[in-house]
Amino acid sequence: MVVGPFRMMARDDARFELLATSHRATLMFENIALGNKREIYLSRAGHTTGEPTYLGDSIARFDGDTLVVDTVGFNDLTWLNDAAAPHSEALHLVERIRPVQAGKYREYRVTADDAKALAKPYTYTRYFQRTTAELKEDFCEDRR
Secondary structure (H helix, E strand, C coil): CEECHHHHHHCCCCEEEEEECCCEEEEEEECCCCCCEEEEECCCCCCCCCCCECCCEEEEEEECCEEEEEEECECCCEECCCCCCCCCCCCEEEEEEEEECCCCEEEEEEEEECCCCCCCCEEEEEEEECCCCCCCCCCCHHHC
């Protein structure tokens, strides 16, 4: 099963780099078999319409030092977590990424709302220690 945005960040081995400009934020991942990146658009006021995708359509804004990401437009071909929790095309994610403890850590908080698959919205919080280590190349034999 393809790894979607929620699961990308929830994996035990999740490592990422956040690159931001005034128009776009890119999350680069290690150990993820779906192109290893997410594009998040800061310059768009609303979501685009189109075919649902694995990663959905992500727009964002900064609220102080917090990047607030709003994502809709998912297909239902990914899981929410490694326990194979399903979701539908109605999935709506709101993610908040901010530095904590003087920038030593990044707090990642996501709320998943999906009236078709979840009894109520689910919120997950995780902390990532900042590092200067470079991300390693992802190579999957199955993709040859």
